[in-house]
Amino acid sequence: MTISVITGDIVGSTKYKDPNIWLNPLKKALGKLESKFNKWEIYRGDSFQIEVKDYFSALQSAIYLKSCIKSIKNLDVRIAIGVGEKSFEGSTVNESNGTAFQFSGETLEQLKKEKHNLKIKTNNHDLDQELNLYFKLASIAMDNWTTNSAEAVKLYLENQNKTQKELAEMIGIKQDAISKRIKRANLDEILELDAMFRQKIDTLTQ
Numbered sequence: 001m002t003i004s005v006i007t008g009d010i011v012g013s014t015k016y017k018d019p020n021i022w023l024n025p026l027k028k029a030l031g032k033l034e035s036k037f038n039k040w041e042i043y044r045g046d047s048f049q050i051e052v053k054d055y056f057s058a059l060q061s062a063i064y065l066k067s068c069i070k071s072i073k074n075l076d077v078r079i080a081i082g083v084g085e086k087s088f089e090g091s092t093v094n095e096s097n098g099t100a101f102q103f104s105g106e107t108l109e110q111l112k113k114e115k116h117n118l119k120i121k122t123n124n125h126d127l128d129q130e131l132n133l134y135f136k137l138a139s140i141a142m143d144n145w146t147t148n149s150a151e152a153v154k155l156y157l158e159n160q161n162k163t164q165k166e167l168a169e170m171i172g173i174k175q176d177a178i179s180k181r182i183k184r185a186n187l188d189e190i191l192e193l194d195a196m197f198r199q200k201i202d203t204l205t206q
Contacts, residue, residue, distance in 0.1 A: 004055035004083045005104040006062055011076040013046040022072050029068040033061050041093050051093050055083045059197045063190060064157045066142055070150035080107035081120040117143055122204055131200060138193050141186040152181035
């Protein structure tokens with residue numbers, strides 16, 4: 001069975017004496033993506049792993065996690081996506097195994113060395129090269145999100161059926177303000193990337 005696994009760690013976590021400042025939002029974000037506790041885990045203090053069964057949504061899940069963490073001042077997140085097989089179901093996500101888990105873990109270690117924050121690994125090297133180039137370009141925008149921009153992206157992804165007017169009312173600002181935040185976040189372009197990712201990743205099953 002082909003699945004995706006996201007492994008990540010918080011960048012800048014030591015800036016906060018109270019880890020709950022970012023730990024609670026991280027737990028909430030992981031819980032929104034996957035309600036089953038055995039499908040995600042936080043370990044070594046500021047690292048996490050989550051199994052995203054619908055691998056077509058892996059990139060959007062990664063973007064959502066980034067928006068949640070970057071909504072907190074001075075924090076960012078490194079995210080490695082592995083798409084592959086699941087060969088063993090453990091009692092926790094860290095005990096499960098398969099190429100998806102191996103790809104994700106290996107890629108996070110590469111990210112730490114490369115000083116990048118988003119990367120994917122599949123069993124298709126050419127696809128990986130192409131997608132990772134797009135990810136590097138998208139990261140130029142995402143790594144520079146302000147807390148306001150990140151909050152706007154988070155709000156949009158949590159409420160994709162709502163209009164900008166409704167989103168603005170939810171956080172008590174004017175519609176033009178939420179529109180500007182979304183535009184500064186380059187959200188339209190990032191959603192275009194997500195749509196293209198879904199098309200490209202479909203080639204793995206063909």
